[in-house]
Amino acid sequence: MLTINQLSKLISKYDKPVPRYTSFPTAVNFHPGFGSGDYIRSLGELGPIKPVSIYVHIPFCHQLCYYCGCHTKITHKNQIISNYINLLVEEIKIVAGRIPYRLDISRIHFGGGSPNYASIRDISKILDYLKEHFNIHTETEIDMECDPRLLCEQNIKELCMLGVGRVSLGVQDFDIKVQKAINRIQSFELIAQHTQVLRREGIKSINFDLITGLPEQTSETIQDTIDKVIELRPDRIAVFSYAHVPWIKKHQKILGRYTLPPPSVRFSLSMQIRECLKKNGYKQIGIDHYGLPNDKLSVASEGFGIKRNFQGYSDDQADTIIGFGLSAISQFSFVYAQNTVEFDVYSRSINQGQLPTSRGIKVSREDSLIRDIIMALMCLFEADISRYPYRMRIMNLLEDLQKEGLVELKGNILALTELGMPFVRTVAAVFDPYYEQSEGNRHARAV
Numbered sequence: 001m002l003t004i005n006q007l008s009k010l011i012s013k014y015d016k017p018v019p020r021y022t023s024f025p026t027a028v029n030f031h032p033g034f035g036s037g038d039y040i041r042s043l044g045e046l047g048p049i050k051p052v053s054i055y056v057h058i059p060f061c062h063q064l065c066y067y068c069g070c071h072t073k074i075t076h077k078n079q080i081i082s083n084y085i086n087l088l089v090e091e092i093k094i095v096a097g098r099i100p101y102r103l104d105i106s107r108i109h110f111g112g113g114s115p116n117y118a119s120i121r122d123i124s125k126i127l128d129y130l131k132e133h134f135n136i137h138t139e140t141e142i143d144m145e146c147d148p149r150l151l152c153e154q155n156i157k158e159l160c161m162l163g164v165g166r167v168s169l170g171v172q173d174f175d176i177k178v179q180k181a182i183n184r185i186q187s188f189e190l191i192a193q194h195t196q197v198l199r200r201e202g203i204k205s206i207n208f209d210l211i212t213g214l215p216e217q218t219s220e221t222i223q224d225t226i227d228k229v230i231e232l233r234p235d236r237i238a239v240f241s242y243a244h245v246p247w248i249k250k251h252q253k254i255l256g257r258y259t260l261p262p263p264s265v266r267f268s269l270s271m272q273i274r275e276c277l278k279k280n281g282y283k284q285i286g287i288d289h290y291g292l293p294n295d296k297l298s299v300a301s302e303g304f305g306i307k308r309n310f311q312g313y314s315d316d317q318a319d320t321i322i323g324f325g326l327s328a329i330s331q332f333s334f335v336y337a338q339n340t341v342e343f344d345v346y347s348r349s350i351n352q353g354q355l356p357t358s359r360g361i362k363v364s365r366e367d368s369l370i371r372d373i374i375m376a377l378m379c380l381f382e383a384d385i386s387r388y389p390y391r392m393r394i395m396n397l398l399e400d401l402q403k404e405g406l407v408e409l410k411g412n413i414l415a416l417t418e419l420g421m422p423f424v425r426t427v428a429a430v431f432d433p434y435y436e437q438s439e440g441n442r443h444a445r446a447v
Ligand code: SF4
Pocket: 060, 061, 063, 064, 065, 067, 068, 069, 070, 072, 112, 113, 114, 147, 170
């Protein structure tokens, strides 16, 4: 059993910026040398056998949350959103025209921004275009990230009629002082009411996103938030730690007027949430997701396995994700390709009939072997490291981690200990040959 002092030393030693490993190589390693020509070639190589997933990015919000790290644009003009949707459906046409087969789709994920800021007519238009170019079945799951402040009973009903089956609500924190600090005020009653209506209308899985490390958060406020969450009993909960990177996301400077919880407090808040959720019947999945035992993600984590992608952990088994929209990332076995984040460039490319790919990376054979190890660590907290291509390079680092009690190495199986699990991103970074060369300050901190 470690003393508080020993634990604090570990936290300060390992609280460094490290990738979240939602991909490998990570987005920081994407480069502009990879362009639309490379992406077109990759689309042409897609086979018809396995279903693929689709990610649709709708980058608009009605108000800026000061902690926001997403690619978002604040607007109050519906026309701007509709114009964007017109471009997006053109992009669907262009991409589909480059794929030699009509592909089956296992899942469609609407992310943002706030996808539910788009009108039902616009969402319906996107789905119509997808249906025109891909095989969407009754089993195809449609997920949507929703801003609860923009939902109402009527649009929940309409979303359900369009086939949306899983909804993720950005809850973040119920404490009013925290909400004021982050510029996102939404009452418990509002979330409770939406949860009830979403269930009544047949949404199969409701997810709440929470964030730790925000200003004004204390052990008491977090307890109150988590008690309220447990009362509403969402099927799934994702607990993210706030990434304070004001040199990249300028608006986060506003939060500089508060004292942000230091690493040891962030760590203990995450542990407090973890213990409380586990005591109340939630299963921990990976580093930051929790699910009720019958939720699909929990079931998958016990059985056929979960995957990690840009949306976090997923039970979706597709190896290929085709991204549409501003900043969207497409993920194939041997390629990542990202669309431009510049609205003007996106609009110009689509209007010229071209793909708006701005950067990406080809995944080498070595990268692919390393990805298997990193994703196993992130999803299962253990990995067979026998195929790691640069083993000599990392043995000293692994020895240090073993001495600290964070990992155990038995033969070729590296396993995180209970103590090491919160530091899994740091352990994963040991295997990442790009990490040493990357600009550390572009990542969120490990704790
Ligand atoms: S709703 Fe989400 S995407 Fe929009 S500003 Fe807030 S955090 Fe960012």
